[in-house]
Amino acid sequence: MAIWQLAADVIVQNKFKLPSFYDVVISFSAIVKSGLIFTDIFTSLINFSIGIAGAFVIGIPLGIAMGWFKKVNRAADPIIEILRPIPPIAWIPFAIIWFGLTHQAAGFVVFAGMVFPIIINTYTGFKNVPKVYV
Incomplete structure (x- = not known):
């Protein structure tokens, strides 16, 4: 300091x-x-909640479907592997164009950063668990 x-x-x-x-x-x-910091923290939590909720809603079922059905895995995996390396910050211009300067745009950037790890980890976990337990 x-x-x-x-x-x-x-x-x-x-x-x-x-x-x-x-x-x-x-x-x-x-x-x-x-008191401005508390309203800003609340706004950030809203943006994060929108993104993480969307990532959970899309990522977990898609990861399970990819693990359960080979056709879904063969169809979705190439798309995921193309989009996954794109950093979340690169999605900001698209988010602004698609959603404007809204909470949804910020939530989309969080979504873009969270959905691929959730899909991959759900898929990997699902594949490593014996089918008897699912």
Whole structure:
């Protein structure tokens, strides 16, 4: 923190490029006192909830279907393997075009980051469990 403060005050000397530690603490305390941080946290939780709910609703049934039916696996796996390497941040322009600047756009970016790991882990888990237990 001392290096941060020193770099901000002595080297950069521009609060817009690198605010000092003291400035950040003052601004953070002002945001907490005004209550604005709690509304922003609530907004972020809404965005996360939209994305994770969609990822669960799509990912778990699709992973199970891929594990249970070979035809579903053969049809869905190439599409998943093409889309999976795309980082969630690359989906932001599409989300803005499709949904505008809404909670759904932010939720879609969360969805894009969560759905593929959920599908793959559900599929892998389903394939590794004996069929007797399913």
